[in-house]
Amino acid sequence: MRTPRTGLAERRRLQGLSQEALAERLGVARTTITRWELGEVEPLAWVRPALANALSVSLDDLALLLTPAIRDAHATSDHAPTPGISTNALYPLDDDELLDVAERRSWLASLDVSSGKIDYLQPAVEWIIEQDERVPAADLQAKARDLRSYLHPLLRSPHRPATAARLFAVAANLSGAQAALSLDQGHLPSARAYAAEAFELAEATADPDLMAWARAAQSLVEYYAGHYREALALADDGLARAPRGPHAVRLSVNGRARALARKGDKVGVDHAVGHAWAIRTEHPDPETPLTASLTPTVYCEPRAAGNAATAYLALGDAGRVEQYANLALDTFDTEGFTGPQAMTRLDVATALLDPAGGDVERAASLVADAYRIGGAGSFPVRQRVAEFVDAAASWVALPAIRDVRELVTRHTIEEGVHVDI
The missing domain is CATH 1.20.930 (Transcription Elongation Factor S-II; Chain A)
Structure with a gap:
């Protein structure tokens, strides 16, 4: 490991900053910070005020941190620049080019929504998901609309890929929650629209688990609309995207099993319920005894059992209905x-x-x-x-x-x- 030859590293550590944190604050690569601290290159003029501010030093003090070490590095390096030739001369950039680069970097830095805004939105949406079935759907829908009015303008702004992925994921979860709340109130057209929006937003993130979650929301809406073939197709598509992911349990028992039962396919129902229980063993047990209906984690056993009971009811299998209902009711009653x-x-x-x-x-x-x-x-x-x-x-x-x-x-x-x- 190469030893820093400037005073920057020590000053950075005194400020409690890692190289990554300082690089993020200045909008430069971490390797750039490394090269400054090794004395391989000097910070360009346009970034020095921000660097001095980050290190809580004046520009003059920053120069003192840099200059002696750079001179020492040049004197001892086998690859020192030729006397009289600046480092910039090896990679010539005129003033106009430097200004162009600085302008582009400034534009890039302006793209991101602050992490604080996303840190506010994400738990707010998670709270709505957790409160579904506890708080009246109309009340939660009003809160969801308020969040949507705050979130949507952020989505319309340009973002770096990582920020866009986080924002689109939060928006997908919000749309899925709004689909369930609309369904709870009997507003099927709205529920269908929100569920479709949830999938499109999830698709933009390229996250297979999130897409599977959104397909489960769509399947749920179509099931209650009486469109069992569509409900089955949507559940199958979700399973194809994340066949053994956390949402495979819900897709199997809530989506496939119940839709197949309406079509009279007993063998298919048995297989779907068995698959749901097999997938559950591949994932850690949920932290709570009863997961939310739209849980971002794996379905708990009572949820899966309640859905299995509904499937066997459609097949007229009273014994299985009681068997699975008994696995669910105590927890449902305890959790209220x-x-x-x-x-x-x-x-x-x-x-x-x-x-x-x-x-x-x-x-x-x-x-x-x-x-x-x-x-x-x-x-x-x-x-x-x-x-x-x-x-x-x-x-x-x-x-x-x-x-x-x-x-x-x-x-x-x-x-x-x-x-x-």
Whole structure:
């Protein structure tokens, strides 16, 4: 390792700066700092004021740090410049060229959004993702729109590639969150538009995991729109981009398994659910017992189990519905996520209407529980309620089912939400 021959290195260390940090502050390469400290070249005139400021010295003191060491280096180096010939003479640049280079470097330095702005935006978007299903969707959507108004002008500015990748990733996460919030409120066209935007922003980052995450959001929207073929195709595309990434679990069980179940493909559902559990073992367990619905990490077991229960419900496999629901409900109840609590109860309730050996009384009780919990206001939950009411049509004469229909009607009037009964 070559020994510095100037006083710059010592002064830099006294300021608590690494070579990388000083180079970033001045807008030069780290190797340039190394060459200054070795005395191989002198800083050009245009950068000296910024260098002196970074080192908290005057220009005169900066000259003292440089000149003796440079002279010593020239006297001892085997490759010292010929006396009377400046270093710049070996690589001649006239004043106009130097000004052109300085102007271009100034333009380059102006491209970046400050890291502080991104450091503000990223956790704000992550907070919205974490609060989904905890805070009313309309409230979160209002906060998301405020963030969008701040973020979008930044996206329209020119950036260095690394900054652009960070900004586009944050924007993709925000669009995906807005897709889920729109879906929760039953605004399917908006949900579809936001989900498509999320994928396009993710594609701009060239991050396969982020693209897979966005495809999962698109698949979710199409599933609840009843477009099962499209939901399956989007999930498959996400898996193709990151086949064993953290979002492969969600894509397999939330995307593939549920869409295949609607198409009656039992073998496909078994394979998709099995694949989700296999992928989970390849990733560290999440830090929290219940991950967010749009988690940027791997799906937790309760989330995966809740989705598996929904898939087997569509196949009419009541035993599997209860098996997977039991893996999910305790955690849903403990963590207080009312949407998953209600949806899983409704899945079990609908499965209990099996004519071969169902339990209509218990089914009606579970539906009442879903309303008691308070998780019956979102569009996905209302859709499940409608499916239960439709499946219970054969038992409409029973008091328990009549009570459920009255409950649904009353809630529809009181909350102003629509459920077909």
